[in-house]
Amino acid sequence: GSLAGLIDISAHWMTDLKEGVCLAGFWFNHEHCCWKYNTTFTDRDKCPEWKSWSQLILGHGEGAFAYILNYLMYVIWALLFSLLAVLLVKGFAPYACGSGIPEIKTILSGFIIRGYLGKWTLIIKTITLVLAVSSGLSLGKEGPLVHVACCCGNILCHLFTKYRKNEAKRREVLSAAAAAGVSVAFGAPIGGVLFSLEEVSYYFPLKTLWRSFFAALVAAFTLRSINPFGNSRLVLFYVEFHMPWHLLELVPFILLGIFGGLWGAFFIRSNIAWCRRRKTTKLGKYPVLEVFVVTAITAILAFPNEYTRMSTSELISELFNDCGILDSSKLCEYVNDFNSTKGDDLPDRAAGPGVYTAMWQLALALIMKVFITIFTFGMKVPSGLFIPSMAVGAIAGRLLGVAVEQLAYYHHDWAIFSGWCSQGADCITPGLYAMVGAAACLGGVTRMTVSLVVIMFELTGGLEYIVPLMAAAMTSKWVADAIGREGIYDAHIRLNGYPFLEAKEEFSHKTLAMDVMRPRRNDPPLTVITQDSMTVEDVETIINETTYSGYPVVVSRESQRLVGFVLRRDLIISIENARKKQDGIVSTSIIYFTDHSPPLPPSSPSMLKLRSILDLSPFTVTDQTPMEIVVDIFRKLGLRQCLVTHNGKLLGIITKKDVLKHIAQLANQDPDSILFN
Amino acid sequence: GCEFLFPQASTMFARCTRKCASSALLVALLCCILSPPAQASKSSEDIRCKCICPPYRNISGHIYNKNVSQKDCNCLHVVEPMPVPGNDVEAYCLLCECKYEERSTTTIKVIIIIYLSVVGALLLYMAFLVLVDPLIRKPDAYTQPLRNEEENEDARSLAAALTPSGARANTVLERVEGAQQRWKRQVQEQRKTVFDRHKMLS
Numbered sequence: 001g002s003l004a005g006l007i008d009i010s011a012h013w014m015t016d017l018k019e020g021v022c023l024a025g026f027w028f029n030h031e032h033c034c035w036k037y038n039t040t041f042t043d044r045d046k047c048p049e050w051k052s053w054s055q056l057i058l059g060h061g062e063g064a065f066a067y068i069l070n071y072l073m074y075v076i077w078a079l080l081f082s083l084l085a086v087l088l089v090k091g092f093a094p095y096a097c098g099s100g101i102p103e104i105k106t107i108l109s110g111f112i113i114r115g116y117l118g119k120w121t122l123i124i125k126t127i128t129l130v131l132a133v134s135s136g137l138s139l140g141k142e143g144p145l146v147h148v149a150c151c152c153g154n155i156l157c158h159l160f161t162k163y164r165k166n167e168a169k170r171r172e173v174l175s176a177a178a179a180a181g182v183s184v185a186f187g188a189p190i191g192g193v194l195f196s197l198e199e200v201s202y203y204f205p206l207k208t209l210w211r212s213f214f215a216a217l218v219a220a221f222t223l224r225s226i227n228p229f230g231n232s233r234l235v236l237f238y239v240e241f242h243m244p245w246h247l248l249e250l251v252p253f254i255l256l257g258i259f260g261g262l263w264g265a266f267f268i269r270s271n272i273a274w275c276r277r278r279k280t281t282k283l284g285k286y287p288v289l290e291v292f293v294v295t296a297i298t299a300i301l302a303f304p305n306e307y308t309r310m311s312t313s314e315l316i317s318e319l320f321n322d323c324g325i326l327d328s329s330k331l332c333e334y335v336n337d338f339n340s341t342k343g344d345d346l347p348d349r350a351a352g353p354g355v356y357t358a359m360w361q362l363a364l365a366l367i368m369k370v371f372i373t374i375f376t377f378g379m380k381v382p383s384g385l386f387i388p389s390m391a392v393g394a395i396a397g398r399l400l401g402v403a404v405e406q407l408a409y410y411h412h413d414w415a416i417f418s419g420w421c422s423q424g425a426d427c428i429t430p431g432l433y434a435m436v437g438a439a440a441c442l443g444g445v446t447r448m449t450v451s452l453v454v455i456m457f458e459l460t461g462g463l464e465y466i467v468p469l470m471a472a473a474m475t476s477k478w479v480a481d482a483i484g485r486e487g488i489y490d491a492h493i494r495l496n497g498y499p500f501l502e503a504k505e506e507f508s509h510k511t512l513a514m515d516v517m518r519p520r521r522n523d524p525p526l527t528v529i530t531q532d533s534m535t536v537e538d539v540e541t542i543i544n545e546t547t548y549s550g551y552p553v554v555v556s557r558e559s560q561r562l563v564g565f566v567l568r569r570d571l572i573i574s575i576e577n578a579r580k581k582q583d584g585i586v587s588t589s590i591i592y593f594t595d596h597s598p599p600l601p602p603s604s605p606s607m608l609k610l611r612s613i614l615d616l617s618p619f620t621v622t623d624q625t626p627m628e629i630v631v632d633i634f635r636k637l638g639l640r641q642c643l644v645t646h647n648g649k650l651l652g653i654i655t656k657k658d659v660l661k662h663i664a665q666l667a668n669q670d671p672d673s674i675l676f677n
Numbered sequence: 678g679c680e681f682l683f684p685q686a687s688t689m690f691a692r693c694t695r696k697c698a699s700s701a702l703l704v705a706l707l708c709c710i711l712s713p714p715a716q717a718s719k720s721s722e723d724i725r726c727k728c729i730c731p732p733y734r735n736i737s738g739h740i741y742n743k744n745v746s747q748k749d750c751n752c753l754h755v756v757e758p759m760p761v762p763g764n765d766v767e768a769y770c771l772l773c774e775c776k777y778e779e780r781s782t783t784t785i786k787v788i789i790i791i792y793l794s795v796v797g798a799l800l801l802y803m804a805f806l807v808l809v810d811p812l813i814r815k816p817d818a819y820t821q822p823l824r825n826e827e828e829n830e831d832a833r834s835l836a837a838a839l840t841p842s843g844a845r846a847n848t849v850l851e852r853v854e855g856a857q858q859r860w861k862r863q864v865q866e867q868r869k870t871v872f873d874r875h876k877m878l879s
Contacts (some may be wrong), residue, residue: 005788006788006791006792009784009785009788009789010788010789010792013785013789025782025786027785027786027789027790028782028785032780032782032785035723035725035742035780084796084800087803088799088803090868091803091806091807091864092799092803092864093864093867094864094867094868094870094871095867095871097871115863115867120860120864123795123799124799127792127795127796127799130792226784227779227780227781227784380871
């Protein structure tokens with residue numbers, strides 16, 4: 001919570017720093033600088049204390065030269081921020097780049113990435129997140145906030161022995177931390193818990209449910225007490241309208257869902273193609289230059305259009321907002337007829353000229369955002385995906401909403417409208433269309449369902465809108481799934497080759513365990529260690545010649561009956577320790593894994609007992625087990641390897657990577673893209 | 678299903694209930710310690726009542742701010758001077774919308790200054806590492822091999838062999854040096870995986 005408050009306040013200040021400074025105290029952003037001043041409607045953004053850069057340098061704020069100067073300062077500040085961010089990431093904590101959610105999913109599925117959740121990563125990610133967001137790049141801070149929250153959780157685990165030693169319990173803490181991260185990003189504690197359940201976690205036992213909820217609540221409470229936005233709200237775009245919607249409006253909502261699904265699939269395809277190009281060609285060798293160029297392009301294209309100049313959260317907040325009499329933005333410049341105004345409810349009105357200019361500016365902003373986000377997500381700065389996709393959806397939704405509103409106004413005598421929308425009534429709320437569009441696009445990209453709907457209605461407080469949100473989310477998920485199978489995070493996991501076994505898909509082929517196990521028919525036989533007849537030198541040779549992470553231990557080479565499984569790491573450490581500390585251990589000492597030492601002639605060197613590092617209960621399957629069951633076992637128990645026996649004798653081994661390669665082979669993908677050992 | 682991951686985990690689960698209670702208590706205590714500072718910073722807060730009044734007849738729209746408490750936050754107290762004559766005041770005030778807002782300037786100031794100082798410190802440290810450190814380390818012959826490390830475990834055993842004998846390594850400076858070398862190595866490894874090979878894991 002506190003970190004999120006720090007990030008929010010700093011990001012707001014630095015975003016406004018690109019445009020000007022506050023003379024009353026440089027730490028105030030634009031809104032807080034003008035807090036105390038009475039202004040007129042038209043000048044609601046100006047106050048004597050806030051000076052834009054051209055006002056500071058030249059003394060006046062009007063004119064072409066002042067505009068160019070503002071433009072230049074904007075671009076310079078943006079470049080400075082992003083360069084600083086990428087240098088800090090490169091210099092101190094290279095793991096702090098990217099979104100973080102794909103890697104956290106892999107960590108929660110059992111894989112260990114050392115250093116990914118360390119304290120340097122935490123510090124650098126917090127600082128560079130603020131810099132990256134303020135530089136005007138098309139990225140959000142929700143995904144990185146989840147990473148930051150998991151780092152906090154991991155660091156806290158080090159303080160308690162119970163969690164430090166036990167990896168399984170640590171993963172529960174990380175699931176709860178992910179929920180807390182989303183809850184402060186959106187001000188949605190319940191949505192955060194559901195997001196952790198649906199997207200991030202691999203195992204989610206029920207006792208983690210209430211603990212995650214508690215963590216999310218504490219985080220939200222802390223953030224609220226820091227009060228970053230000055231009005232006790234957690235998120236910038238908390239809107240509160242309760243206009244009813246009509247059943248016929250489901251048609252445009254479903255259209256928005258289709259748009260969201262199409263955009264999601266398009267974005268995932270092009271982003272993965274671009275990231276793959278970044279990995280394989282020379283583009284990847286110049287990360288700093290890449291960030292520089294992308295920021296320059298973004299800043300240069302963003303400044304002229306006021307809808308891209310403002311920060312994306314402010315844009316979304318403005319788009320979600322329904323126009324009342326008190327709003328004076330260009331989007332709300334309808335032709336007002338004062339005589340028929342009753343109270344606060346405004347009827348549908350004809351659009352004034354301001355609305356038309358806003359419409360084409362928004363359309364340009366939409367095109368720009370659609371394309372620039374493809375290049376921005378995946379760069380070597382912390383980048384999140386939620387806010388840009390919500391922005392794309394909100395712009396599309398608002399455009400459609402205003403179009404439908406104008407249609408209803410000018411053609412209120414058509415059959416479809418005359419039933420519910422008589423003249424002078426307020427029936428269409430474009431803000432709602434923006435909300436539904438945002439939900440549709442976000443769902444199309446990440447393929448979230450329940451958590452998305454819960455987050456959206458916690459954001460807006462409008463329980464009446466569950467049905468439109470659900471309709472749009474389901475439509476976009478179906479459309480996107482028809483085009484491409486995976487969400488963006490799963491696609492990135494596959495791109496990076498992490499050993500992540502997808503828990504949601506079913507394995508429906510008829511192969512058996514013996515088709516997948518190693519060694520295959522023409523390979524050399526399985527490398528095993530016998531339980532009491534190998535010397536230290538033999539074992540060390542085996543360790544040096546092969547790179548397996550573990551070795552099965554059998555009774556003897558002839559019988560091949562299984563005793564247990566020993567890990568490479570443990571073997572190395574024990575042998576080293578024994579050589580240093582125990583006396584009499586030389587290269588010809590015999591290693592035994594049994595309880596009682598085998599009988600030996602008295603002149604031989606002392607023996608090394610390593611039973612304590614042996615895992616006596618490795619998982620085994622027979623060679624005729626269908627792969628469907630084997631995959632299920634791997635998923636549910638989180639195994640890394642499984643031994644295969646035939647008639648009680650050890651035959652081979654199946655590792656998680658073999659399973660993944662097999663699945664990839666069956667799906668006609670390139671099995672070599674999985675993994676790097 | 679977590680018990681299957683580690684055999685010893687099942688015994689830990691048996692002792693869970695007592696330890697769960699104690700750790701929950703510890704966490705609650707931590708929260709209580711952390712929240713009063715957040716509360717305390719609100720004491721010197723700024724408050725205002727913001728009234729937005731739309732255009733009315735021939736009067737243009739206006740925004741009024743005044744430093745009043747929450748019970749006085751309404752149109753009559755805040756809108757001064759009242760632009761309409763007495764009998765129109767009620768109609769005008771019906772159109773105006775008044776909101777009470779609070780903020781804490783101390784919090785904002787503290788956070789921004791903390792943030793800028795952390796960024797400054799990191800920049801200084803980076804400059805130190807890039808510019809000053811190589812100059813200091815040049816006379817030390819035994820750190821040279823650390824530059825050309827390969828990506829296997831030999832580097833670690835090499836570095837372990839290179840640390841001076843036990844007695845000298847215990848001074849604070851030596852320990853800091855050791856920690857710094859370890860951290861630099863870790864960053865270098867991470868950089869190699871992320872930037873050069875474009876894979877997240879080694």
